[in-house]
Amino acid sequence: MTIMKTTWFTGAAMAAALVVGPALAANPIYTGGQSGSYFGSFGPLLLDVLKKEFFDYELKTSAGSGENIEQVLSNPQAIGMTQTDVLAFKSAQNPAIADKISIIRNDVTNECLYAVTTEANQDRLTNWGAVAGYARRVRFALGPQDSGSAQTFQLLQSFDERLAEASKVSYLDSTDAAIDAVINGQADVAFFVQFPDPSNARFERLNDAKMVFVPVVDRNILRQRFADGERAYVPLEVKVTSAGLLNWQGVEKIVTACTPLAYITGNPDMLPEGSTERLDQEEMIKIVREVPVSELQPQAGWFQSMLDDLAQVSEQGLEKALQAVDDARESIAQ
Incomplete structure (x- = not known):
């Protein structure tokens, strides 16, 4: 009798263990x-x-x-x-x-490359050619070193000799902290990668602070290819402010490089x-x-509006922008 009870108890315990045991993760x-x-x-x-x-x-x-x-x-x-x-x-x-x-x-979808600076730097840092030209002396602020934005910046440095000279690069806790560093005068340029959604609170804050958007695009960036020959970046015209937010001398749209979400x-x-x-x-x-x-794809209004606002760039318009980048880079090198 005792043996039967022990056997039953053992079997029941095993069954219970099977029931309450941890599920596969x-x-x-x-x-x-x-x-x-x-x-x-x-x-x-x-x-x-x-x-x-x-x-x-x-x-x-x-x-x-x-x-x-x-x-x-x-x-x-x-x-x-x-x-x-x-x-x-x-x-x-x-x-x-x-x-x-x-x-x-x-x-x-695509994410786009952005750089922002202050109004005081607007005349000197007009485009990515100027940023790269001054890179050795410019103070850059980015998010965490493992973030996509930081990795993209390092990729740009890998094929741009002038940008590779940047030595004053700070990696902060977040993109917003990087933007704060520019607003507070602790850095000259904040670089980040973001969905081109001008209704995002980050864009609203940048416009409220009267920050200047610097398009991140040049010939070297657009030449980048993957092993299968696909382009790493495409130039797109993106909005950087929502309607009614632009209450200063800034711009409503920029042409910048964008990369797919994988x-x-x-x-x-x-x-x-x-x-x-x-x-x-x-x-x-x-x-x-x-x-x-x-x-x-999200059906939320911000995403659908973002898709509606994205625009391809005409060859003539893109060439004009790229030539301005080339000119800025060369003038600073002289």
Whole structure:
């Protein structure tokens, strides 16, 4: 009798352990900061697509594009959201990345490159040629060193000899802290990468502070290509202020370089052949690639207005802007 009770108790305990034991962890989708658009706007839409197909993923915050790439390298089943130019930069530094990471898609939207300075610097820092020309003496402020903005800046330095001379570069806790440094006179130029949404509070604040936008575009930037020949950057005309906010001598629109937002994951070949994990990975990639792009784009007013405001640049207009950049760079070099 005692034996039967002991056996029953042991079996019941084992059954209970099976019931309350820890569930398998969901695969992560690395986004960015909790207040950012990756986490708040784009991540949830990707999560919905995956959950409809019974994939188990969850959103994870991170320091940004650089960290997201590293996380996917460490865990092939993870998904990361990153600026495509940052992925290209990392791949150039470590060619093995191209074999270990798959781009699921990079056609959802673009992020654009911005530089801002004060009114006092407006006449000297008229375009990116002038910024690069003065780079050795200009004080630059950026967000965290692992952020997409900081990685982009380092990429620009890698192919621009004048910009590479910049030695007064401060990496701060956030993009807003970098902007504050310029407003407070502790830096001359803040550089950041952002969705071109002029209704965003950051743009409103920049306009309230009467900051000057410096277009980040030149011939070197537009010549950058990926291994497959695709352009790393496209020039777009973007709004930098919403209607009614421009109450000073600033501009409403600029032409600047923009780079696609990429969804990345581990190459399925990194997982055991024939395994459930590899089969799921292959199917996940296929499903996300085939879903209509509209299902991955926010329906919120800010995003739709942003799409409406983006404009291609005419060849004549772009050439005029690029020539002005060339002239500024050459005049400072003399």
